[in-house]
Amino acid sequence: MSTPHGTGDPGGVAPQAANRHLQATAHRHLWLHFTRMSSYAESDMPVIVRGSGQYVYDNRGKRYLDGLSGLFVSQIGHGRREVAEAGARQASELAYFPLWSYAHPRAIELAERLAALAPGQLNRVFFTTSGSEAVESAWKLAKQYFKTIGQPSRYKVLSRDIAYHGTSMGALAITGLPGIKEPFEPMAPGGVRVPNTNFYRAPGFVADDLQAFGRWAADEIERAIEREGPESVAAVFLEPVQNSGGCFPPPPGYFQRVREICDRHGVLLVSDEVICAFGRLGYYFGSQRYGYQPDIITFAKGVTSGYSPLGGMMVSDALMEPFGSGREDISGFESPRRAGHTGGPRPSGTATFLHGVTFAGHPVSAAVALANLDVFEKEDLLANVRANEGGFRATLEKLCDLPIVGDVRGDGYFYGIELVRDKATKETFSDEESEWLLRGFLSPALFEAGLICRADDRGDPVIQLAPPLTCTQEHFDEMEQILRAVLTEAWSQL
Numbered sequence: 064m065s066t067p068h069g070t071g072d073p074g075g076v077a078p079q080a081a082n083r084h085l086q087a088t089a090h091r092h093l094w095l096h097f098t099r100m101s102s103y104a105e106s107d108m109p110v111i112v113r114g115s116g117q118y119v120y121d122n123r124g125k126r127y128l129d130g131l132s133g134l135f136v137s138q139i140g141h142g143r144r145e146v147a148e149a150g151a152r153q154a155s156e157l158a159y160f161p162l163w164s165y166a167h168p169r170a171i172e173l174a175e176r177l178a179a180l181a182p183g184q185l186n187r188v189f190f191t192t193s194g195s196e197a198v199e200s201a202w203k204l205a206k207q208y209f210k211t212i213g214q215p216s217r218y219k220v221l222s223r224d225i226a227y228h229g230t231s232m233g234a235l236a237i238t239g240l241p242g243i244k245e246p247f248e249p250m251a252p253g254g255v256r257v258p259n260t261n262f263y264r265a266p267g268f269v270a271d272d273l274q275a276f277g278r279w280a281a282d283e284i285e286r287a288i289e290r291e292g293p294e295s296v297a298a299v300f301l302e303p304v305q306n307s308g309g310c311f312p313p314p315p316g317y318f319q320r321v322r323e324i325c326d327r328h329g330v331l332l333v334s335d336e337v338i339c340a341f342g343r344l345g346y347y348f349g350s351q352r353y354g355y356q357p358d359i360i361t362f363a364k365g366v367t368s369g370y371s372p373l374g375g376m377m378v379s380d381a382l383m384e385p386f387g388s389g390r391e392d393i394s395g396f397e398s399p400r401r402a403g404h405t406g407g408p409r410p411s412g413t414a415t416f417l418h419g420v421t422f423a424g425h426p427v428s429a430a431v432a433l434a435n436l437d438v439f440e441k442e443d444l445l446a447n448v449r450a451n452e453g454g455f456r457a458t459l460e461k462l463c464d465l466p467i468v469g470d471v472r473g474d475g476y477f478y479g480i481e482l483v484r485d486k487a488t489k490e491t492f493s494d495e496e497s498e499w500l501l502r503g504f505l506s507p508a509l510f511e512a513g514l515i516c517r518a519d520d521r522g523d524p525v526i527q528l529a530p531p532l533t534c535t536q537e538h539f540d541e542m543e544q545i546l547r548a549v550l551t552e553a554w555s556q557l
């Protein structure tokens with residue numbers, strides 16, 4: 064991720080001396096993630112100290128519109144006292160106990176609530192603390208599941224070009240970004256790449272037909288499975304809307320076709336919804352928006368809106384089968400939140416999933432997640448996204464009159480704007496131009512202008528927006544105005 068390093072308003076709330084001390088300490092001791100630390104050699108690091116609603120404030124009191132929800136996280140916005148208090152209450156009651164052999168009430172309640180919200184029979188929740196751990200867990204579960212049911216040769220995972228699925232070694236092997244993998248080669252074996260659904264850059268023979276493009280991209284998954292040998296493939300990992308590369312929505316019918324392919328070859332479909340769940344696309348889960356049924360959903364980020372870290376995976380009853388249910392005498396039990404969803408035989412196996420992490424399903428995070436979901440319900444945030452997403456799209460599409468804007472794409476509150484050197488030919492920027500444009504100019508200039516968003520060139524250069532789900536037209540207009548001014552200036556300097 065490119066990093067802003069603007070200096071903002073000189074006259075802020077923090078006295079100059081305190082800021083100097085904070086900066087000196089940060090420069091000496093703090094290591095920022097995915098950040099070229101040398102880029103701060105001559106400048107201050109931005110220090111964000113407070114958030115309220117759709118805005119955050121730096122240590123000099125300057126306000127920024129949080130157009131990225133931090134990092135696709137702050138669905139309900141900042142500064143919600145009731146969510147913070149739910150965490151504090153839980154910390155005083157039971158701050159910590161592991162989910163290794165024990166349960167605690169908030170994890171139980173949250174698992175039930177998530178099962179009620181998820182599509183189909185995804186009734187079992189395995190908690191983690193992050194998205195990478197969720198992805199890692201899903202791959203490990205797929206591998207152990209197949210070993211347990213007598214298909215031990217299935218271990219490979221398919222994922223899409225330039226898709227990001229996390230940074231731990233397993234998740235990194237699923238990630239499709241060569242640039243962030245190369246320093247850590249060799250990868251865990253088994254990662255296989257297939258095409259993504261970037262229709263703007265579709266191959267010529269399907270460039271004019273979205274449906275045909277989607278069918279081709281899905282069929283490429285089948286070709287990869289056949290090429291690798293179906294008996295060696297465990298799972299396909301796909302995001303509902305692919306983030307990296309700049310928000311690629313699925314063409315109509317794409318996921319239905321992928322589901323058929325997975326079923327035909329006995330391969331699991333994992334919907335990586337670390338970004339796309341919890342309202343980002345106007346539904347609790349992205350798979351619900353596009354009408355497909357995953358075998359596993361991975362989630363993190365928006366489940367707590369960032370008030371405390373949490374991730375996890377939702378697993379189908381069928382996948383749970385070899386691992387048992389715990390109690391046979393609850394077979395008549397029907398979860399009140401899941402009325403009409405349960406039924407069928409309870410899982411009866413005796414295998415143990417040999418995986419876990421200390422802080423998974425942390426009581427404070429689980430309490431915070433429940434309070435977060437209360438806010439979703441009370442304020443009907445999904446309805447807000449569905450009602451306003453058309454306005455968001457239309458407002459961003461106004462930018463298409465700028466010569467540098469090649470494409471605006473996305474769904475819900477999740478958009479990418481692809482920047483091009485030549486609109487007519489879709490010619491992109493050279494590496495040097497892109498370096499100057501994104502890191503040298505846009506990131507600091509957008510930050511300086513009061514907008515937090517993402518300027519990214521892991522694929523072709525894009526700006527990404529994923530604001531809190533509480534945003535309305537006034538916030539879209541603010542984003543558009545800042546982007547228009549900064550992109551116009553960038554073009555004039557190119």
Ligand SMILES: Cc1ncc(COP(=O)(O)O)c(C=O)c1O
Nearest residue numbers: 193194195227228229335337338
């Ligand atoms: C689709 C997807 N999967 C996994 C991850 C990794 O999540 P985390 O950073 O919480 O480990 C991310 C992070 O952005 C993501 O977007």
